[in-house]
Amino acid sequence: MTHRVAIVGAGPSGFYAVDGLLRANPDLHVDIIERLPTPFGLVRAGVAPDHQGTKAVVRQFDRLLALPDVRFAGTIEVGRDLGWDEVCEAYDAVIVATGRVIDRKLGIPGEDLPHVWGSWRFIAWLNGHPDFRVGPDLSQVRSIAVIGNGNVALDVARVLAKGAEEMARSDIVPEAEAAIAAAPLADIHIIGRRGPEHASFTGNELAEMGRLARAVAVTDPAALNVAPPASGPTPERLRKAKNLEILKGFAAHQPGSKPITIHFRFNAPPLAFRPGEVELAVGILPVDLVVTCIGYEGEPFPRQEGVYAVGWARRGPTGTIPSNRAESHAVAKEVLAWLVARDPKSRPDILPAAIDAAGWHRIDRHEVAAGAALGRPRVKLTDWPALLAVAQDD
Ligand code: NAP
Numbered sequence: 001m002t003h004r005v006a007i008v009g010a011g012p013s014g015f016y017a018v019d020g021l022l023r024a025n026p027d028l029h030v031d032i033i034e035r036l037p038t039p040f041g042l043v044r045a046g047v048a049p050d051h052q053g054t055k056a057v058v059r060q061f062d063r064l065l066a067l068p069d070v071r072f073a074g075t076i077e078v079g080r081d082l083g084w085d086e087v088c089e090a091y092d093a094v095i096v097a098t099g100r101v102i103d104r105k106l107g108i109p110g111e112d113l114p115h116v117w118g119s120w121r122f123i124a125w126l127n128g129h130p131d132f133r134v135g136p137d138l139s140q141v142r143s144i145a146v147i148g149n150g151n152v153a154l155d156v157a158r159v160l161a162k163g164a165e166e167m168a169r170s171d172i173v174p175e176a177e178a179a180i181a182a183a184p185l186a187d188i189h190i191i192g193r194r195g196p197e198h199a200s201f202t203g204n205e206l207a208e209m210g211r212l213a214r215a216v217a218v219t220d221p222a223a224l225n226v227a228p229p230a231s232g233p234t235p236e237r238l239r240k241a242k243n244l245e246i247l248k249g250f251a252a253h254q255p256g257s258k259p260i261t262i263h264f265r266f267n268a269p270p271l272a273f274r275p276g277e278v279e280l281a282v283g284i285l286p287v288d289l290v291v292t293c294i295g296y297e298g299e300p301f302p303r304q305e306g307v308y309a310v311g312w313a314r315r316g317p318t319g320t321i322p323s324n325r326a327e328s329h330a331v332a333k334e335v336l337a338w339l340v341a342r343d344p345k346s347r348p349d350i351l352p353a354a355i356d357a358a359g360w361h362r363i364d365r366h367e368v369a370a371g372a373a374l375g376r377p378r379v380k381l382t383d384w385p386a387l388l389a390v391a392q393d394d
Contacts, residue, residue: 001344002029002069005335006091008078008301010034011041013311013324014097015061018070020332028339029069033087035077036130037355037387038363039065041099042312043321045129046120048155049172050162052377057321065357074355075388081352084302090350092342093335096309097328100296100317106147110273111292119152119293126159128173128380130387135176138183141288145278147270148293149192149199154209156291157188161215161260171377188215188262189285191278193269196247197226203242210250215260221251223266308335359391366390 005021007014010032018030038044040058047054065072078087088094103118105111117136124132144160146153159172164181192199196219209217228241247264255261268280278285296317301309310328312318363381370379381387 001346002027003092003339003342003344004029004031004090005093005095005339006030006087007032007095007097008087009041009097009099009311009313010036010039010072010074011097011099011311012043012057012061012321013099013313013328014041014095015039015064016325016328017095017097017310017332017335018064019060019325020329021335022064022067022070023329024332024336025339026069029071031071031073031091031351032065033073033076033078033082033351035075035080037074037359037384037391039072039074039360041097045124045127047127047321048123048159049126050159050167050170051155052169052171054321055171055377065360070357071351072355072357072360073351074360074391076352076354079299082350086350088302088304088307090345090347092306092339092345094307095331095335096301096307096313097311098299098301098313100298100312102297102299103292104295104297106270106292106294108270108272113273113275115275115288116273116290116292119148119156119291120296122156122291123152126172126176128171128382130382130384133382135179136289138179138185138289141183141185143187143285143287143289144185144189145270145285145287145290146188146190146293147278147290148295149190149194149196149201149266150293150295151200151202151205153190153293154201154205156293157190157262158209158212160185160188161212161262163214166213169376171371171380173380173382185260188260189287190262190264191268191270191280191285192264192266194267195226196224196244196264196266197228197240199240199243199266201243203239203246206243206246209262210246210253212258212260212262214258215262216253216255216258217250217262217264218253218255219247219250219264219266221248224248224251306338355388355391358394362393363387363390 103120125135272279367378
């Protein structure tokens, strides 16, 4: 008998864990249990649709689905279709890779107004997540506040600012693309509660904001009179110094010199949202839409022997996709060490009928074919009935 490991969540950290397990012990059986009919989690639903280079990582994950001892079980939600206790009981080890998919709240007045969106909900809409099919009404939106100074804030601002040509090779859903193209957008404000020396942008992503066809990035040079941090790990200091250099370049740009102006505003904690405006500690800003990009929270899962967490479920919502690889491999080693001391359990298969890898590949082929007709990587299926119909149409 072989040991059986359940990976709960088919995102990148889960796949890196599968990779780590099977590299070290090819005799293992792995079930990847996923609530959606499609794998790849954040890569499919969270990475910005114009960053296709980042999304290319799924090719290596898809190869793992072809292995005989790896089973994909889509449309099964642990906590709904199966209890956590059942899963823990049935498998020799469980790896929780459920990420963090709840928008963190600022805790200020007006956060529940209809024009205030969390970044997860907003980006999931752009990316065709079947639970987030309705986007904001952009038809009257001229001015947008993007709250937060991380790469997600840049993703949101960039996708809103890009023109049709720049999105032509993306897999943004057509409804979102049309809504953005038709919006009378003129100003996007990226708002940091602290100074530019504390921003968590990375250099390549920040620099890209200075190369957009229909948008100019600007900032107030007075906000940049700060020294980059003198202490801290060297890569962090270099990253922050590079950010300041890039922002100095933006400070020389002319607001209004392109149809959309992206304003980087610092030291401006948000205090309240009201219809048509956001109150910042430094004054009132008129805006028609707010997207908060301040991080994510996760769902609880059991913390007990034999249950391990990886990725954002383990360490919180930080780190790029490749940074999960080493961590997931290290956790896989811990799991294997735990299994070595235990006999495999003899338990019946508890998985209900699911969308398997063949079903996912039918969805994949359908989407890629729809995209090929338009010169795009894919056109996503965005509603549950269509996803299930295509997955089951053999
Ligand atoms: P992040 O880098 O942690 O940025 C979160 C931002 O929210 C910070 O600027 C933080 O400000 C701000 N914030 C938090 N609470 C706030 C509050 N109450 N009021 C105002 N601002 C608040 O997280 P992220 O942008 O969500 O990105 C998550 C991870 O994914 C990061 O590691 C990121 O690099 C990665 N990612 C990478 C890419 C890419 O490589 N292209 C793209 C997207 C995401 P403080 O610093 O003041 O707390």
